[in-house]
Amino acid sequence: MSNVNAHRPGYKHTPLGWIPEEWEVKPLEHVAEIKQGVSKGKVIEPNSAINVPYMRVANVKDGRLDLNEIKYIQIKKEDFGKYKLQKKDILITEGGDPDKLGRGCIWNDEIRDCIFQNHLFRIRTFHHILLPEYSYNFFQSNRAKDYFLSCAKQTTGIASINSTQVKDTPIPIPALSEQANVCKVLHTWDIAIANIQATILKLKQRNRGLSQKLLALKASWKEVRISDVFERVTRKNTESNTNVVTISAQRGFVRQNDFFKKTVASEMLDNYYLVERGEFCYNKSYSNGYGWGAIKRLNDFEKAVVTTLYICFKLKNDAKYSNDFFELLFDACLLDKG
Numbered sequence: 001m002s003n004v005n006a007h008r009p010g011y012k013h014t015p016l017g018w019i020p021e022e023w024e025v026k027p028l029e030h031v032a033e034i035k036q037g038v039s040k041g042k043v044i045e046p047n048s049a050i051n052v053p054y055m056r057v058a059n060v061k062d063g064r065l066d067l068n069e070i071k072y073i074q075i076k077k078e079d080f081g082k083y084k085l086q087k088k089d090i091l092i093t094e095g096g097d098p099d100k101l102g103r104g105c106i107w108n109d110e111i112r113d114c115i116f117q118n119h120l121f122r123i124r125t126f127h128h129i130l131l132p133e134y135s136y137n138f139f140q141s142n143r144a145k146d147y148f149l150s151c152a153k154q155t156t157g158i159a160s161i162n163s164t165q166v167k168d169t170p171i172p173i174p175a176l177s178e179q180a181n182v183c184k185v186l187h188t189w190d191i192a193i194a195n196i197q198a199t200i201l202k203l204k205q206r207n208r209g210l211s212q213k214l215l216a217l218k219a220s221w222k223e224v225r226i227s228d229v230f231e232r233v234t235r236k237n238t239e240s241n242t243n244v245v246t247i248s249a250q251r252g253f254v255r256q257n258d259f260f261k262k263t264v265a266s267e268m269l270d271n272y273y274l275v276e277r278g279e280f281c282y283n284k285s286y287s288n289g290y291g292w293g294a295i296k297r298l299n300d301f302e303k304a305v306v307t308t309l310y311i312c313f314k315l316k317n318d319a320k321y322s323n324d325f326f327e328l329l330f331d332a333c334l335l336d337k338g
Helices: 077-083 132-139 142-151 163-167 176-217 323-337
Strands: 011-014 017-020 024-027 032-036 049-055 071-076 090-093 104-106 120-125 153-155 158-160 170-173 230-232 245-248 252-255 273-276 280-283 294-297 303-306 310-315
Touching (some): 032 163, 071 077, 120 132, 120 163, 132 142, 132 170, 132 176, 245 303, 273 310, 280 323
Antiparallel strands (some): 011 017, 024 170, 032 120, 090 104, 153 158, 230 310, 245 252, 280 294, 280 310
16 A cells, blocks of 8 residues: 555645644645735836835845845835835745755845845735744745745756746645744754754864864975876766766765756766766856865765766876875865855
8 A cells, every 4th residue: 555545543645745634735825925026127207216125036045134235126106015025024036046946034124114026925924824934934844845846947957936836835734823833843953953053163163273283294295286186087978877966065976866856957968977986076166055166076876977067087097196085185175165
């Protein structure tokens, strides 16, 4: 008997998976008002225009706001009320990298009389049915991200969703008291995770200092060019390997369909590079949580396929150096850049 048809006392199976029997699943538009923001570039008569701050995609990060740069826009006075942000509104992005699709945060009146642009959605929950904090936590969940990825339009590594898809988002609705309890538990975990991350950062900083002291003691070390030690790998995928991988900020190389919940690579993989265990790949573009210059070694697969956007290389056969050393060195260089 399949898991879908299996009986679980006290639970029911829904498109979102198993949930308690007393919970409901409703389209988001039944429990919230969803609105897309104002478009730029409209010609407005000066006597009917006002200049106001607005939130852009660049301001809305995953779980937080970046308010370092605030821009202003002119809109009609009579339109201001339609787009004005209120405390506890949720902002989510229309598009971006597939793994960051639908990223969002809660608005807490950080800026007075602020509106939002058309590449953002404002979700204003009906508070007697759906708590904003509970809704926000749902949008942070894998269930919401999986839904957005399943219906998103994807082109060249960029995914986007439209207003209809946001309105149709299925969301589980427990009683308000249970929503509050869920938020309380998740808040406790957020604090614990933040404390662990702060500890990890301190340990990394300590290790960086120890490494610098060690390097300072090694007067006999010499500096070489990377081309003296490594050679390019431009091996094409002539064996029709379908193990397409991508760089993950946490785990190095992972299968693309595991990372994005679907394969985003081209169906024609003959022109992709085929790399083997122990070989390195350099990510020369910004992607998946790493900045320019990320270098990772293929460790978990015998062979894998990567896009030709990566620069691949390996130690020369006659190079008398440690592959493990260079993996640590490249990771240390990435940490210094961060």
